[in-house]
Amino acid sequence: AQSVTQPDIHITVSEGASLELRCNYSYGATPYLFWYVQSPGQGLQLLLKYFSGDTLVQGIKGFEAEFKRSQSSFNLRKPSVHWSDAAEYFCAVGAGGLTGGGNKLTFGTGTQLKVEL
Amino acid sequence: DARVTQTPRDKVTEMGQEVTMRCQPILGHNTVFWYRQTMMQGLELLAYFRNRAPLDDSGMPKDRFSAEMPDATLATLKIQPSEPRDSAVYFCASGSGTGGGYTFGSGTRLTVV
Numbered sequence: 662a663q664s665v666t667q668p669d670i671h672i673t674v675s676e677g678a679s680l681e682l683r684c685n686y687s688y689g690a691t692p693y694l695f696w697y698v699q700s701p702g703q704g705l706q707l708l709l710k711y712f713s714g715d716t717l718v719q720g721i722k723g724f725e726a727e728f729k730r731s732q733s734s735f736n737l738r739k740p741s742v743h744w745s746d747a748a749e750y751f752c753a754v755g756a757g758g759l760t761g762g763g764n765k766l767t768f769g770t771g772t773q774l775k776v777e778l
Numbered sequence: 779d780a781r782v783t784q785t786p787r788d789k790v791t792e793m794g795q796e797v798t799m800r801c802q803p804i805l806g807h808n809t810v811f812w813y814r815q816t817m818m819q820g821l822e823l824l825a826y827f828r829n830r831a832p833l834d835d836s837g838m839p840k841d842r843f844s845a846e847m848p849d850a851t852l853a854t855l856k857i858q859p860s861e862p863r864d865s866a867v868y869f870c871a872s873g874s875g876t877g878g879g880y881t882f883g884s885g886t887r888l889t890v891v
Contacts, residue, residue: 695879697882703885704782704882704884704885707879707880707881751821765823765826765833765834766823766880768820768821771820
């Protein structure tokens with residue numbers, strides 16, 4: 662069964678500082694990996710995704726993530742955080758292809774980001 | 779931008795009442811998911827459909843929950859009878875199959891009193 666671990670429940674950074682949110686996954690084959698962001702009272706917005714190819718993927722809002730197979734990780738990074746980045750961030754893993762399990766996503770428990778001005 | 783539309787946005791109901799939540803997926807998307815979000819359990823997959831056919835509803839309490847797609851433009855999630863423990867935000871998401879990257883709706887916040 663696929664699973665995702667986000668070890669940090671809360672993270673606080675100063676505006677302008679760099680950010681790294683950790684994500685570790687468990688999946689038997691090559692996973693499809695995602696990062697979503699959720700602002701209060703809103704749905705989840707896709708930041709970026711990894712399917713194959715270049716292990717460093719660029720997303721919206723200046724975010725990037727790096728897939729490291731040897732570490733089963735897919736950490737999210739941003740060089741300089743803005744106050745508007747304060748939100749909850751979810752990592753998710755999904756099966757690839759049209760298998761019997763389909764492409765359902767399993768989400769981590771989320772990391773709440775607070776940005777200090 | 780194309781959106782997944784969920785109605786109602788908020789619903790307060792009394793225990794024992796029937797609740798119906800609706801979702802209009804993005805036109806052309808063939809996969810629809812229902813997730814439930816609570817503080818305690820996080821995001822839980824309840825059910826999902828591909829080409830309107832249910833693929834997996836193992837996350838749903840079968841005795842009270844049901845999910846259907848009467849047509850390609852409408853997915854419904856019903857709870858009958860509702861219980862206070864069903865209070866949560868219910869999200870619908872749609873996508874175009876392989877690879878995920880689904881688009882989520884804004885959710886229905888359900889409160890059962």
